[in-house]
Amino acid sequence: MPDQAPRPGAPPTTGPLMFSFVVRRILLVIPTFIAIAFLTFVAIRLVPGDPIEVRTGERGISPERLAYFRHELGLDQPVWKQFLDYLWQLAHGDFGTSLSTHAPVLTEFTTLFPATLELALSAMIFAVVLGVPAGVIAATRRGTFVDYSLMGVALTGFSMPIFWWGLLLILFFSVTLGWTPVSGRIDLLYYFEPTTGFMLIDSWLSGEDGAFASAVSHLILPTVVLGTIPLATIARMTRSTMLEVLGEDYVRTARAKGLSPFRVIGIHALRNALIPVVTVIGLQVGMLMAGAVLTEYIFSWPGIGTWLIESIQRRDYPVLQGGILLVSGIVILINILVDLLYGVLNPRIRHAR
C-alpha cells in the first residue's frame, strides 16, 4: 500500500518500521535454514561412499571394523534420526567437528572465510566499477558501434564457463607472459601472522618489502575470473534500466533545467536506474559464492570453496553441511542488507504492509 506513506517531511526508512522489517526478515530465515540443512544432509548421503569407506580406500576394511566406526560416527542410525540429532546440535550453536582435521567446523570456517570474502569483494568491486559505467555508456550511445561492441563483450563474458576462462587467463598471463602468479594468495617468500585475514591488509601491515605488491598480483586473475559474469550481468542490466529511465519525464525536466549531460545522466537518471541494478547485485552474491568455489579451486585459493570441494571428496559430512549452512547464512544476510539499501536509494519503498 504505497498510499500509507508517512506525512510529508518525515524522513523515510528509519524508526520502528525499519526495525520490525529486519526482525521479520530474520525470523523468515529459520525455515530457510532448516530446508538448506535438510537438502545438504540428504544429498551428501545419496552420494556413494561414506566417510569411513572413503578413508579406507580400495584396500577395504573388515565388516566388524566398518560397523564399529559407523557406530562411532552415528552413521548406523536411520537418516531421519541422524538429521534430527543434527538439528538439535545446530540449535545449540554447534556445527560439529571436521572428520579429517578434528577441528570445529566453525573455527575452520572463520579462518578460511576472510580469503573468500576478500576475493568476492574484490570481484564485486571489479564488476560494479566497470559494469555500471559500461552500461551507462552503452545506453547513452544506444544503437552505435560502441553500444554493440560493449554488449557483445558482455554477452561473451556472460556465456563464458568459469573454469575455462580461468585456465585461459592463466595460460596467457601467467604461463606465456609471466606477468601474474599461477596460484595462491601471496609468494611463499613472505610469512607473517594473519591479523585481519585479508591478505591485502595483512601484507600492508607486515611492512615487508614487496609483500603487498605480491598479494595484489595474486589477486588480479582470480578477481577477473570471478568478476566476469557479474560484470556482464551488471552491464546489461544497467543498460536496459538506463534506457528505460532516459525516456522518463523527470529526465526531460532535468534537461529543461539546463543541467549538464553529466548531471542529467549521472545523477538524475542513474540514481533511478540503479535501483533495479542493486537488486541484481544482491542476487549476484549467491552466484558469486558458487563461482568462488570453482575460481578458488582453479587458483588454489585457500578459501571456503577449496575447503568445501575437499570436504566432498573426503565425505566430511559435518564440514560440508556446516560450511554450506554458513555460506547460505552469509548470502541471506547480504540479501537483507541489499533490501535495506534499496529502501535508502528509493524513497518510495515502504516495508510496512
Next chain:
Amino acid sequence: MALLEIEDLTVEFRTASGLFRAVDGVSLSVDAGEILAIVGESGSGKSVAMLAVMGLLPWSAKVSARRLVFDGNDIAHLSARERRRIVGKDMAMIFQEPMSSLNPCFTVGFQIGETLKAHLGLSRSERRARSIELLAAVGIPDPERRLSAFPHQLSGGMSQRVMIAIAIACQPKLIIADEPTTALDVTIQAQILELLIALQRETGMGLVLITHDMGVVAETAQRVSVHYAGQKVEEQAVRDLFADPHHPYTAALLAALPERSTGRHLPSIPGVVPGQFDRPPACLFEPRCRFATARCRDKAPPRQGALAGFALCHYPLTHGRPIGHPNPAGREVAA
C-alpha cells in the same frame, strides 16, 4: 522586437519507416509580457514545436528553422553549452504530467535548489532561503517543511506547483507551459491557471500556453495560434478568434465547445488528425473539412493575410461563410 521569434520551424523524426514531419513550417512570435495560447488536437505538433525551441527533443528529431531567436540569441546556432545557460534560466518549461516530471529519488528542496545552483551559483543557505520563498510564491503551505518532502508525498496539484516554482526560480523571461492542467482535477486546474496568470502579471514574463482546451484559452490568452497536423492554420487575438474564426478547423473547434452546443448531441469534428501514412497531398484538413472542394485536394492552400487571421486555407471564413467558395452551403454538393 519580439522575445521569441520562430520562422519556418520544421521538425522531422527519423522512424523505421522514413521521416515523419511533426512540425511543418511553423512561424510564431511571443512578445515580452504576452500570453500566447497554442491550440490544437493531440498530434498537432504543438508540444513538439516548443520542445524544439527548448532543445529537449530526442536525438531522432531533425530540427530546422529559417530563424529561431530568443531574447536576441540565435538559439538554433548556439553550442549545447551556451544553450544550457539560457534553458532553465531565461526560458523555462512546465510539463503535462507533474507527478512523473519530478524525480522520485530527490527531495523538493534538492530539485529546486539544483536550478538555483546551476544558473545563479547560490550558496547552500541562499538556495534554501530562495526555495522557501519560491514555494511560498506558488502557494504551497508550510514551505519550510515541504523542502524535505519527496515527490510521492505530494498530490498532483502540489507537484505542479513545485514544477512552477522550479520554472520561475531564476526569474525567466519566458515560460512555456505544455498542457499544465490536463492531468489535474478540474478544481485544481483553475487554481493552477490562476497561479500562472498571476505570476505572469507580477513578473511581466512571456507565457506560452499549450492547450487543447478552448475554455482555458478564452479565459487566459491574449493571442491564439491554432495548429493542425504540424501546421499553424490560424492566428488571431483571442477576442477576434472567438468572434470570427477564419479557418474551418478553428470554426469546428469552437463549434465543438459544449457551451456552444444547441442540439441534443455534442458536435464533433469527424475523423482524426492524419498521421505518417495518411497525409493528404494538399490541404491537410481537407478530408475533415465541410467546405473542401477539388481544389483543396489538388493544391496546397495559401497563407491569408492578417485580416483573415493568417488562415492557411483556400476559402477562409468570414462570419461563417467561406470567401470565394463555389458553393458556400457546404460539402454535400461540392464535387
